[in-house]
Amino acid sequence: MLIHLQAAGASFLLDARGPQPPSVLHWGAALGDLGDADLAALASSAAAAVPPSSLDTPPRLSLLPTLGDGWSGRPAFAGPGRPRWRLTEVSRPSPASVLVTLAAEGLLLALEIELSAQGVLRLRHRLDNTGRTAYDLGWIAMVLPVPSRASEVLDFAGLWAYERKPQRTTLRNGIWSRETRHGRPGHDDPFLMMLGVPGFSFRDGEVWATHLAWSGDKQLWAERSTLGPTVLGAGELLAPGEVRLAPGESYASPWTIAVWSPDGIDGLSARLHEWIRSRRAPAKPRPMVLNTWEAVYFDQSLERLMPLVSAAAAAGVERFVLDDGWFTGRTDDRRALGDWTVDPVRWPNGLTPLIDAVRSRGMEFGLWLEPEMVSPDSATAREHPDWILGGADAATWRHQLVLDLSVPAAYSHVLDSIAALLAEYPIAFVKWDHNRDLLEEGSAHRQTTALYRLLAAVKQRFPDVEIESCASGGARIDLGILDHVDRFWTSDTNDALERQQIQRWTSVLMPPELLGSHVGAPTAHITGRRGDLSFRLATSLFGHAGIEWDLTTAPPADRAVIAAWVAEYKQRRALLHGGTLVRSDGDDPAALVHGVVAPDRRSALYALVRLRAAGEAVPPPVRFPGLDPVRRYTVRPLVLGSPPRALQDAPPPWLAVGEVTLPGRLLTEVGLPAPLLTPEQAQVFTVDAES
Known part of the structure; x- marks a missing residue:
């Protein structure tokens, strides 16, 4: 069976025709409405050439790749017996989900896949011991292919009181692997592993990301090889003997949360936040x-x-x-x-x-x-x-x-x-x-x-x-x-x-x-x-x-x-607490700009944050991302207590007046002259559309 899940401009195309475990034909931009004939033609034409000194069949990355399938990267499954998985059933619990069942001697594996209305992908495994003896699971993880144009990886390190420190590198041949062994995610939790096109930023560039929804030990990795596709992987990190399944017992892996964005990191956040809010919206306004x-x-x-x-x-x-x-x-x-x-x-x-x-x-x-x-x-x-x-x-x-x-x-x-x-x-x-x-x-x-x-x-x-x-x-x-x-x-x-x-x-x-x-x-x-x-x-x-x-x-x-x-x-x-979070892409390396834009884009709140001394006498303008390009907006400073300290003989004229009204496109693309804030100061701005 060929299964096409599509939502919110994102597509996930699965080849579950068997008899081997299913493979991902596409994860990324929406492919539109595809008929059965187009899906079949795409799947048939997706078979790659057979390179010299390799398996004699076209290389194919399944959702459960192992060495026995010719996958020489980190395997998705480890355990005794080298099970050879064969597809036994495919069902559609809902239009947005698929359940694939695989069997091997003494084992049954269910693979659950869902694509939310926001374009967020959830995947997990359930392993049942159908044999007569105990089975020691080494690990089971989710491995997803990512296009080779994604070559920069970003994740996080940190320590107590200094969490979520981003670290970024080029993914070369080999594996970028993060493992946590704290019994909790830890202050150095990789948190969200992103793999994107060169130079992807908050507002621009394609980016794919995975998060493991688990509060114990974990492994996240990105892998690139001359012998196979680039992948993102995620799974619980198990110690030897930690999960022993007696006959009839089962193990459910944590959910792997996977998300793609054509619009940089903010695009990831927009999908994830909307999805999380649809599932865990607070019952009442967040109290002070x-x-x-x-x-x-x-x-x-x-x-x-x-x-x-x-x-x-x-x-x-x-x-x-x-x-x-x-x-x-x-x-x-x-x-x-x-x-x-x-x-x-x-x-x-x-x-x-x-x-x-x-x-x-x-x-x-x-x-x-x-x-x-x-x-x-x-x-x-x-x-x-x-x-x-x-x-x-x-x-x-x-x-x-x-x-x-x-x-x-x-x-x-x-x-x-x-x-x-x-x-x-x-x-x-x-x-x-x-x-x-x-x-x-x-x-x-x-x-x-x-x-x-x-x-x-x-x-x-x-x-x-x-x-x-x-x-x-x-x-x-x-x-x-x-x-x-x-x-x-x-x-x-x-x-x-x-x-x-x-x-x-x-x-x-x-x-x-x-x-x-x-x-x-x-x-x-x-x-x-x-x-x-x-x-x-x-x-x-x-x-x-x-x-x-x-x-x-x-x-x-x-x-x-x-x-x-x-x-x-x-x-x-x-x-x-209900708007879209936006961040400017760092015109000034010594400052941050972030904000929240209302869902209808009629109002917004932004902060210009001066982290350290500016490198220029007159820093770049403040740009306001996320606004409707056609609407006209009035920008005003919001004073919290006392005005932030600024070292300037005179403020920008528009700030001296106290407001300015401009089309959203100009505020987003051109911006407004910034006050000359001293280090560790922030200026908050309200932005309101004309009625």
């Missing part, structure tokens, strides 16, 4: 948050926090989150994880007085937890050393160990502890933290699947409670855990300068409303860098905004500015 961590740290008591509750309410905060330090014996980060009961010393009447104060002022209450972890100095660890992953003498990380959620009693302890808290208190939000790698060989698969079960169980019992995925910041941001959570903590750093790049690249995959972005204190907790309030506000605005600062220490003038900014956020969050 205040988190207590960088405000009070472990210094918790009703007396200490009541002034902050009042200050938060006065600023217009809608969700007050009590972070680490509320449970029994938790006076620092070296003890008490696993003992999830309210500390009777600091909270003699429980959390009820604080929660009542929060809710009486019109705010929701949220609570920090780190359910997967346990401190060696805790009642849980002392009483149940058999619950600890790797044993009680395992290496500590951040002075803590990991609870093995595959142990039924440990799993029940965690679920019961969370359920008790959510049943006793009106908690609307849980910040679910995960502050260390697993470090136990062969544990990632069982721990990740148990985590997903745990999150699903919590959601089933408490469907209205929102959960944030935090993993010492941004070490667990992926589309696998997104099925169970409502938001991500993007990074532990609230330094606005670092956040600009972290948020820029994390939002390539994730819509901004899912990415927590908080205004910190004037001096950043992690870097020690001081930042102007207007810069911190402009940075936080373009995400799920919040505050992580002891507002009681802020001068009255700053608190008034914060309240005005909160009101601005509320007024514009429908645009910020």
